[in-house]
Amino acid sequence: MSPKVSKAYKEEKRAIILEGALHCFTEKGFQATTIDDIVKHVGISKGAIYNYFASKEEMYIQMADDKMNAMLANSLEHFKSLPVAADQIRYMYDRFRKQPLAELRKWMAFHLEFMLYAARQPHLITRWDQYADKALVFMQGIMEAGRTSGEFRPDLDCAAASRLFWSLRDGLALQYMLSGEELDYLQRIDDMESMVFRYIAG
Amino acid sequence: MSPKVSKAYKEEKRAIILEGALHCFTEKGFQATTIDDIVKHVGISKGAIYNYFASKEEMYIQMADDKMNAMLANSLEHFKSLPVAADQIRYMYDRFRKQPLAELRKWMAFHLEFMLYAARQPHLITRWDQYADKALVFMQGIMEAGRTSGEFRPDLDCAAASRLFWSLRDGLALQYMLSGEELDYLQRIDDMESMVFRYIAG
Amino acid sequence: MSPKVSKAYKEEKRAIILEGALHCFTEKGFQATTIDDIVKHVGISKGAIYNYFASKEEMYIQMADDKMNAMLANSLEHFKSLPVAADQIRYMYDRFRKQPLAELRKWMAFHLEFMLYAARQPHLITRWDQYADKALVFMQGIMEAGRTSGEFRPDLDCAAASRLFWSLRDGLALQYMLSGEELDYLQRIDDMESMVFRYIAG
Amino acid sequence: MSPKVSKAYKEEKRAIILEGALHCFTEKGFQATTIDDIVKHVGISKGAIYNYFASKEEMYIQMADDKMNAMLANSLEHFKSLPVAADQIRYMYDRFRKQPLAELRKWMAFHLEFMLYAARQPHLITRWDQYADKALVFMQGIMEAGRTSGEFRPDLDCAAASRLFWSLRDGLALQYMLSGEELDYLQRIDDMESMVFRYIAG
């Protein structure tokens, strides 16, 4: 009567598949990765994958969700010991600085590719919006806290500032996606940071 | 021994094909556009296209080059009557403002898609760099003129400023690519503009 | 050593599975019905089904047998109070008339589909023959009784008449399988009936 | 400017493909026949087939249309020297008698299988109706001519008679599809013929 395998087993398997798929996607791209690539990488049968995910598309979506949720949860956890909004923003820039450029490129490519893919498939646009919104709301929350506490200027448009924050990050990642030096990139993050603080400062 | 048709004829035909291909690429995307789509749109045979371009890829590259060169030439033409660097930058932002959001989205998608495509094909990375470099050098030139003339601060890192200029633009375009309102977008361009001027101002 | 569950239990379960499978088969067709469809409909596990039936094919065969036997048993039961052969034939036509056209279509499709399937699989041809033969023998019996009793003409070829009886029925069902009105169909049954009686009448 | 190959060439190729496909369909069945089967049989590339037919389904439809049209055209041609309606009907039965049972079985299976397939695909039901209607209208025409000329009874319902004509034929074919002797079959056609004439006779 009870399920044949434990929930933990299924969850673990799901994670293993996702991990293998992630490797392939970042290595070759979403479109270029075939199910057979994933099968070979994970060491599982084709059919088994479809027991866990309805489609290649669905694998991507869950992967992106997982990553976004992990990022948010992890950040919020850190924020418990960082009550000052400005410190929270500085923490975010530290995260960017810590991520190796090579890895950023992979993630960015992975991200962009699926975004473009989603843009052509009406049924995915909504899901993408929800995904992107999480990051915006998260940052807006920090901005609002900072405005309330008096750290940032009282007339700050928090939604706009949140948008600008991510625009800058995305634009920068884009610039460095195909070329550019690590050192150079780190300096550009510093520029970004000072730019944002100038914008939000009281 | 002389060519059967004039150079002008060939040049005209090449332009016609490129125009049709551009329409298809921006409409459906680079990967999703088939040669048959282009054939139908241009009203020319499949074989003829391959007389002018070695591959679908080559069509894209030449198209991007053409567009970039046109943008630069056009801007430089305007700059003849805009000797002040700050005015030139303002002119660039006016261009952004004038371009309808819908069109921006198409161009951005077209661009990104090929960038991702190029990123996976080693033989294209150099070509992409050359392409992207043109825009950077162009902006850097304006920045340097402004620094020399005393409009901008003397310690301005012009290369970095040029990078930031395009990063902001790309990041913003990215944010609005899948969603977002036209009005909102125009305000964000204003933000971008003031941000950049704050950064370069003396 | 004795079975873990009673025979009645197994028999009941078998019937439940068959019932669910029948529903799926008539609804979607034999080939289009997946084991998962049946599993969902019956609320039993995939493995359990294979404890009762060796294959999807076997499920169909037993189902057809059951239905044929039920039809024959039911008719013979009625015939106890219908000693006259002509009345028995009229009773058969009444059965046809009573069956809603929609249901007939489903059954016919179900039947034909499996017949075609069987025709390609040598090991099933014999089983199909046995199945079809039951209906022929049944009708032939009635014809012979009628000939013996003098109701029908003495030179009647009962085997041929039985074949014609079913041919007409099948042909009509075929005609109405994809289209045609209920009313029209009922009139055609009347035609069939009078045709058969003209053929067998003394 | 002109097409690369003549219309005759294309028509011939289309016929060759259809012939090969027909062979496979009658041999293995519509669903069981793979595109690769056809490719192997025709000795053409997979892609080439799709230059002539949009899908496997479309191949079938055109095949059935072609056959029906040929049958009708051929019969009408013969009818020029058979002005009497009863003779025309006798001619049709002669056609049935001449077709070897083995071939009838293949055609019948081919037919039925696609009918069942079409029944599940809403977009095909209309096409099927049109197809079936041609045969009905054709027979109805003969019946009406016979009624007008006084050969058949004046109160004959020609549409109904046409339906019965084909019902009988289909029902008989169905009966003999999986089994039955050739000799037996020929006698059953005689029965059918006499049955129909009894029904329509004045």
Added chain:
DNA sequence: GATGAATGAGTATTCATTCAT
């Protein structure tokens, strides 16, 4: 007996590119 996760062969269709005419 029951469960359901795993298997993996099987298949219609697409499309950039070529090349005979």
Added chain:
DNA sequence: AATGAATGAATACTCATTCAT
């Protein structure tokens, strides 16, 4: 130069059946 028929590798997803628990 232009044409368009031919090529064929490439690919996501299905599903009857098995078997370890």
